[in-house]
Amino acid sequence: MKKPEKELTVEQKIKRRNFISFTVFGVLAASAYEGWRWLYKSPDETAGVTAGAHAPLRRALNKTEIFFRRLTFSENHLVKTYPKEMAAANVRHNSDIGSAGVLPPENWKLQVTKKNGEVMQITLDQIKEIPKTDIVYDFKCVEGWDQIQHWAGVRFIDFVKHFGLDDEAKMDYVGLATPDKKYYVGIDMPSAIHPQTILAYEMNDKPLQGRHGQPLRLIIPVKYGIKNLKRIGTMTFSNTRPPDYWAEQGYDYYSGL
Amino acid sequence: MRWTHWVNFPVLTIMIWSGMLIYWANDEYKITIFGHTYVRFFPDWYYNLLHIPQRLAEGMAFHFLFMWFFTLNGFFYVLYSIISGEWRYLLPNKHSFKEAWLVLLHDLHIRKTAPPQGKYNAAQRIAYTAIIVMGVGSVITGLAIYKPVQFYYLTWLCGGYHLARIWHFVLTIGYVLFFLVHIIQVILAGWNNFRSVISGFEVVNEQPQPAVETTKEDEKA
Numbered sequence: 001m002k003k004p005e006k007e008l009t010v011e012q013k014i015k016r017r018n019f020i021s022f023t024v025f026g027v028l029a030a031s032a033y034e035g036w037r038w039l040y041k042s043p044d045e046t047a048g049v050t051a052g053a054h055a056p057l058r059r060a061l062n063k064t065e066i067f068f069r070r071l072t073f074s075e076n077h078l079v080k081t082y083p084k085e086m087a088a089a090n091v092r093h094n095s096d097i098g099s100a101g102v103l104p105p106e107n108w109k110l111q112v113t114k115k116n117g118e119v120m121q122i123t124l125d126q127i128k129e130i131p132k133t134d135i136v137y138d139f140k141c142v143e144g145w146d147q148i149q150h151w152a153g154v155r156f157i158d159f160v161k162h163f164g165l166d167d168e169a170k171m172d173y174v175g176l177a178t179p180d181k182k183y184y185v186g187i188d189m190p191s192a193i194h195p196q197t198i199l200a201y202e203m204n205d206k207p208l209q210g211r212h213g214q215p216l217r218l219i220i221p222v223k224y225g226i227k228n229l230k231r232i233g234t235m236t237f238s239n240t241r242p243p244d245y246w247a248e249q250g251y252d253y254y255s256g257l
Numbered sequence: 258m259r260w261t262h263w264v265n266f267p268v269l270t271i272m273i274w275s276g277m278l279i280y281w282a283n284d285e286y287k288i289t290i291f292g293h294t295y296v297r298f299f300p301d302w303y304y305n306l307l308h309i310p311q312r313l314a315e316g317m318a319f320h321f322l323f324m325w326f327f328t329l330n331g332f333f334y335v336l337y338s339i340i341s342g343e344w345r346y347l348l349p350n351k352h353s354f355k356e357a358w359l360v361l362l363h364d365l366h367i368r369k370t371a372p373p374q375g376k377y378n379a380a381q382r383i384a385y386t387a388i389i390v391m392g393v394g395s396v397i398t399g400l401a402i403y404k405p406v407q408f409y410y411l412t413w414l415c416g417g418y419h420l421a422r423i424w425h426f427v428l429t430i431g432y433v434l435f436f437l438v439h440i441i442q443v444i445l446a447g448w449n450n451f452r453s454v455i456s457g458f459e460v461v462n463e464q465p466q467p468a469v470e471t472t473k474e475d476e477k478a
Contacts, residue, residue, distance in 0.1 A: 021456030025263070032267055057318035064321050072407035079406050138418055140405065143313065144283030146418055222406050250314030252321075257406045 049186070049241045052250035065254040073256070075194050079221035082136045087150035091203060093211050094141065097245070098178030099231035105207075105215040108179070112235045115168055122163065124201060124215050130154040130162045133198055140257060141225040142246075151219045153200035157193045168237040169193060175242025176218060179233030186242035187220065187227060191256060196221045199232070224255045258343065259454055261334040268326045271319060273429055274307075278316025281309045286426055298426075324399060331392045346376040348386055353379040364442075388435055391428050398425040 008016070045055040053061065105124045112120040134152040154162075160169045168174075174192045177184035191197065198219040201208055208214035213230025220228055226246045236242060247253040281304060287297040304310050338344040349357075356379030362368035364380075371378065377385060401411040401421040415421035443451055 017458070018452065018456050025455045028263075036267070036271075053314065053318050057315075057322060060322040061318055064325075068404055068407070072404060074407070077407050077409060080409065140418065141283070142317075144279065144422065145285075246314075250318065252317065257404060 047248070049243060050247040050253050052248060061252050065252060065256070069254065069256065073190060075190065079135075079137045079196055079257075082138070082148050084134075084136055084150055086148045087136050087204060088147050089204065091149055091212060092139075092141075092145065092147050094143075094225065096211060098180055098183030098229075099211075099213050099217075102210045103179070103215060103231065108215050108233075110216060110232060110235065112163070112165070113237070114165070115171070115237065120163065127154055127159070127199065127201070127216065130158050132202075133158070135196055135198060135219065135221065137196070137221050139221075139225060139228075142251065142255065150204050151198060151200040152202040152205070153198045153216070153219065155195060156197040156199060157195065159199055160193065165237075171237045172239045173237070173242055175234075175236040175238060176229045176232050177234045178229065178231050181233075183229060183245050184243050185218070185227050185229045186244040186247070186253070187218075187223070188254065188256075191220060191222050194220070194222050222257050224257065226251065227255055258334070258337070259457055261330050261337070262454065264326070264330045265334075268323055268330060269432060271323045272327055273432065275316045275319035275323065276429060277307070277309055278312040279320060280426065281316075282313040286423070321403075324396075327392075328396050331389070331396070335389065347382060349379070349382045353382050355379075357383050384435070384438075388432075391431055391435075395425065395428045398422075398428065401425075 039054065039056060042054045042056050045051060045053055045058045050058060108124065110120075110122040110127070112122060114120065131154070132152055133155045134150070136148065136150045138146050139149045140146045157169075160166065169189060169192075172189055174187050174189060175184065176187070199216055200219040201214075201216050203209070203212055208217065213232075216232050218227070218229045218232060241253060244253055246255070277299075280298070284298060338347060356372045359368060359372050360374075360378050360380040363371040397411055398415050398421045400408050401415045402418060402425060405412040405418045405421075412418055412421055415424055
């Protein structure tokens, strides 16, 4: 028979427990550190529709966005609006990519590619036939600033109905690009047909000025500013994600608010 | 309590760091009194030292992953405190606010005696409860600026989008101040106390002999 194990003294017990605790603590701390190093040094994703982010972080971003979209997104959730007097006179402006200089509206047409391949050429006057919608809301930039701004134009959903694009609006995404294709965004359809999404041709009751994306730009309050494309040249519809300028530079594709 | 404490430490560090990567893109907060700016968050040398500039997208990606761990960890802590009943040691009671003042005077060596205490003294009860409330506040203000349209009620609760971002920032400064005081207190409390936060028990010299002797007697019998 085995000898009964010797009873440990209290001091030994304390020592043993401390030793176990500190070993476990050390091992866990070391593996946490290694895990962090792995994540921090993880390679970038393979460049595609999105690019520029660590591969595991991009997976997490996409999953998180889908989670919140399913949990919370509703076209009944409206952006808070303000009285006109609160709108900024000096509207902030970050970038001219794809919309520098002035493009005379008479030299401009919106090219809409339909499902059957037909390309519609729509003038600003045609767009202005649709009833106008105003919105005064808090514009939010991904950088962290926000400003109350006043825009007016036609609601995207009204535009769709007016030009008979109902079949196209059943697809998953709409892609918009500047005439020179230097700036482009992809918008999921629920956000595009949100009742506050506007194709804007006026700011503070005046026609758009050069640096704000004249003659026609996107105002989509359920997205960060990076999705509010200036000077729309082309519009396409698809069931896969259209290319997106900032999603290729490490930002979230959805960028919804 | 130990587990969540040590999970929280690195997670919060990462949240603050990635938060700074995001904040850099619009670093407008400063403390100005009567037109004179005392503190600007943050000076250029500070950004450069920590390699913060031009990493907004990366910061957001890290922030929106580790927010899960931060929130879940906090959730487990609160759940555990409720189930185990440990909240009784933690929540301030009606005497705490008066006693905390005495603890403060004692710790600053103005007063000789400290009031009697349980696991946590009155000042600790207030501080540790406050930090949990702050954690909840960070999650709420965070969600309010993350999805201000979908969580419009949270944004409203925080006083609007603009104010919510300021609250979120102020809470973070609060963590840093808490951390500084916390570290000083840990050093003053000594090794035995620190060890207990890792191993779960504190060694108290209380003559443990009787218990051991009884076991021996039992064996003989």
